[in-house]
Amino acid sequence: MAKPSRLPALHTLLYFEAAARHLNFTAAAAELGSTQPAVSLRVGQLESELGVPLFTRRHRGVSLTADGARLFEAVRQGLDLIGEVTGEILARRRQPLLTLATDFGFAAYWLMPRLPALREEMPELEVRIITSQQAIDLRDEVIDVAIAFGEGHWPGCVAEKLLPESVVPVCSPSFLAASDWRRETIPWAEVPLLHLERPTPARWMDWPDWFQRHRLPDHHPGHDLTFNNYPLVLQAAMSGQGVALGWLPLVQDLLAGGQLVSLVDAPITTPRGYFLVLRESTRLTGVIGRFRRWAREVCANGTQEQAGPGGTSA
CATH class of the missing domain: 3.40.190.290 (D-Maltodextrin-Binding Protein; domain 2)
Structure with a gap:
């Protein structure tokens, strides 16, 4: 599979992941120590960059589109792997030498x-x-x-x-x-x-x-x-x-x-x-x-x- 010419900014993906996990921009903002407008802005920037909607906005919350669900799964797997590797590194650092x-x-x-x-x-x-x-x-x-x-x-x-x-x-x-x-x-x-x-x-x-x-x-x-x-x-x-x-x-x-x-x-x-x-x-x-x-x-x-x-x- 061909690699994209560039990846979206990591901080933008972190905002997207939190919003997709909570399906709520306000809850994502609280977790990230940010604001709901800031989360909405980051998600909007990511959608503009990709050229597709990632969320369906409803009166009471949001839901993921098909493209949003695919991206969320990929981001989650990537963050889980990063977390696993960094955890192993930190554990090794804590191991007495x-x-x-x-x-x-x-x-x-x-x-x-x-x-x-x-x-x-x-x-x-x-x-x-x-x-x-x-x-x-x-x-x-x-x-x-x-x-x-x-x-x-x-x-x-x-x-x-x-x-x-x-x-x-x-x-x-x-x-x-x-x-x-x-x-x-x-x-x-x-x-x-x-x-x-x-x-x-x-x-x-x-x-x-x-x-x-x-x-x-x-x-x-x-x-x-x-x-x-x-x-x-x-x-x-x-x-x-x-x-x-x-x-x-x-x-x-x-x-x-x-x-x-x-x-x-x-x-x-x-x-x-x-x-x-x-x-x-x-x-x-x-x-x-x-x-x-x-x-x-x-x-x-x-x-x-x-x-x-x-x-x-x-």
Whole structure:
């Protein structure tokens, strides 16, 4: 169906719709906060523009002509649709929004599996997750809360440790099965290692740290691979490319599901870890306070799980 060259003015259609719904110009004027002559004038202008009468004027009121009835139905459908869409938009604006900043690894391997539980706890909450390889800047007013890896010191912020750094080497079961190692006598100098690139100064454990902690000789890279985010490190480990440092609980589900196996029974734990970080000015009310309580409870219930960097820190 061809579209008209132009639509009548919206305010004119609103006057017409009210008059057609009431079949009374005076009642329409009262609803619109106008006057009966003004309604009559608007309707007359619309009839002149269309070139047809829309109402049959009677001594006691008006009735719609056939053309008026068709136009009234079209206008009503249009206004109903506009009302429905604007209602949805307003409802979404009223829905509480929490913008959470974290790193790739934490988002992928800790947060994502727990989002259903968060939705169950706060079904009305809309969560916006921002991930970054770079340091998270909490001066960005868009961010409500961060879960960041570090030592607990962020200027102008308060930080509460959720999960400590706890690290164990991991690899795929097939990689381990294809080797002739014994866990007690792993030839680390021959093992292809998977590295997570870290900034300077160092903010989380790397392989040199791990070897030093275990009083092992320095490893001389041969077939090592280095990645700039933690999910890629774990993907390489699961595909049998080598051995990675596994931060708990980021790898906890992968270990439980058999995608990865640990090569050492006792992980190394440090004072670092994942912290819930808020600006000092943040009020612990509303969705921020509720999310903080939820995160604390989930981490407290998983006291056996440990944590580490997912590829970035704040």
